[in-house]
Amino acid sequence: MKTLAIDIGGTKFSVAAFDGDRLVRRESRSTDREGGRVWLVPQLDALLEEWKRDMRFDRCGIGFGGPVNFRTQTVWQSTHAGGWEGFPLTRHIADLLGAPVVMDNDANVGALGEFEFGAGKGCSPLFYMTISTGIGGGIVLNGEIVRGADGWAGEIGHHTLAPDGPECLCGSRGCFERMCCGLWLERDYGRSARELMEDPAFVARYVVLLARGLKTCIMVLNPARIVIGGGLSKAGDRLFVPLREELGRQITAWSGARQDVQPAALGDDSVLYGALALTRNT
Numbered sequence: 311m312k313t314l315a316i317d318i319g320g321t322k323f324s325v326a327a328f329d330g331d332r333l334v335r336r337e338s339r340s341t342d343r344e345g346g347r348v349w350l351v352p353q354l355d356a357l358l359e360e361w362k363r364d365m366r367f368d369r370c371g372i373g374f375g376g377p378v379n380f381r382t383q384t385v386w387q388s389t390h391a392g393g394w395e396g397f398p399l400t401r402h403i404a405d406l407l408g409a410p411v412v413m414d415n416d417a418n419v420g421a422l423g424e425f426e427f428g429a430g431k432g433c434s435p436l437f438y439m440t441i442s443t444g445i446g447g448g449i450v451l452n453g454e455i456v457r458g459a460d461g462w463a464g465e466i467g468h469h470t471l472a473p474d475g476p477e478c479l480c481g482s483r484g485c486f487e488r489m490c491c492g493l494w495l496e497r498d499y500g501r502s503a504r505e506l507m508e509d510p511a512f513v514a515r516y517v518v519l520l521a522r523g524l525k526t527c528i529m530v531l532n533p534a535r536i537v538i539g540g541g542l543s544k545a546g547d548r549l550f551v552p553l554r555e556e557l558g559r560q561i562t563a564w565s566g567a568r569q570d571v572q573p574a575a576l577g578d579d580s581v582l583y584g585a586l587a588l589t590r591n592t
Contacts, residue, residue, distance in 0.1 A: 314361070314370040314407065315585035316354070317416060320388075320443030320493070323350065325357060326582040327365055331427075335361070336582070347393035351402070358406055370403055370411040371585030373419030375444070380414055380461050412592045416440065416581050417464060418455045420574070421448030422591070423584025424537045428575035433535040437527050438580075439466060442540035445487040449531065454591070467491070471522050486523040490516070492541055507545035513552055521556040524571070528557075532567045539574030546573065 313328040320343065327335040337357065342349040376388035383401070385394040400411040421438030424430040430438065436450040445467035449456040456463050467487035468480050475484025476498075488494055492503040499506060506512050524536060542549065550573060557569045574580045 311369070312365055312367050313586050313589055314358070314367040314409075315582040316370065316372045316403070317419075317581040317585065318350070318354075318372065319375040319416065319581075323354065324578070324582060325354075325361070326579070326585075327361065327367070328586050331586070333579070333582070335365075336579075338578070346388075347397060355406060358403070362407065367407050367409050369409050369589045370407055371419070371587075371589040372399065372403065372411065372413035373416035373581035373585050373588075374399065374413055375416045375446075377462065377465070378413055378415045380457055383411075383413055385413075386461075410589075412588055414455065414457075414588060415446065415448070415464075417446030417448040418457070419448070419584035419588055420446075420539050420580040421450045421464075421537075421584065422455055422587045423576055423580040423582070424539065424574055425450040425453070426587040427583045428537070428580060429572045430535055430537045433533070433570075435531055435533045436535055436537065437464075437531055437533040438537045438539065438574075439524075439527075440540035440580075441491060441538060441542040443491065443493045445491045445540075447527070449533075466523060466527060469523060469526060471519055486519075489519050490523070503542050504544075507542065507548055510548075510552075513545075513549060517549070517553045517556040520553055521560045524553075524557060525560050528561060528567050528569065529565065533570075534568065535570045535572060537572050537574050539576070539580045543573040544577070 315326040317324040322338050322340050324338040377386035379386050385397050388394045400413045404411040425436050430436040438448045440446050447464035447466035449464050468485045471489050472484030478485040478488035495503045
């Protein structure tokens with residue numbers, strides 16, 4: 311079975327080909343945030359036309375960096391790139407490939423990837439959070455993505471951490487995403503998130519906010535494990551050691567909820583492997 315996996319994020323999009331569970335081809339390209347959908351779709355189409363000449367795909371899975379209406383298989387919106395609202399991406403790709411296509415929010419898909427193949431294998435409930443251009447969250451319970459009554463479960467990026475904080479792209483203030491994601495860290499501090507993670511003094515301040523958001527997840531969901539993916543997770547022990555220590559200080563003393571927080575094992579490929587799993591689970 312040949313599967314095409316697509317990961318569309320705020321700063322890059324990636325495409326992978328799987329033969330069974332084996333990744334046999336992969337390519338990533340930077341996105342033009344200002345160009346939005348109008349720029350990206352022709353780029354994606356050209357790449358897929360090229361790949362089609364070498365391989366016939368039986369199915370395709372997509373992780374999209376923003377809310378998705380899973381029932382209608384359309385993009386709900388994207389705060390990081392314009393022009394996607396209501397766009398029937400799955401139908402467009404299905405027409406191009408001549409194969410069935412399924413799509414979900416990239417955090418949901420990343421959660422499924424880490425549950426099936428990565429650091430969350432066998433952990434239920436699993437909470438997956440990606441910290442990259444934005445912040446998203448996905449929940450897997452008994453091997454199934456938890457989408458909630460209306461498809462909005464896991465949207466931890468817009469949980470308010472600082473009510474009087476700066477305005478977020480969503481229109482609210484002090485959101486988890488606004489305080490902690492890579493896009494805003496670079497804008498606020500004038501240094502890349504990667505550079506900031508090398509500064510122990512910055513990290514000590516940063517993990518206070520990060521732990522505050524994760525505390526909500528732990529107290530509400532009591533996950534067996536939290537897996538953090540996205541670019542900031544690559545900081546490794548520089549981030550995760552102080553984060554675990556800060557969580558230990560913040561979690562309510564009487565709570566016996568576990569505080570198991572791990573970096574994504576699949577690195578940049580969590581969503582691609584999750585897209586593979588999504589095609590099998592749908």
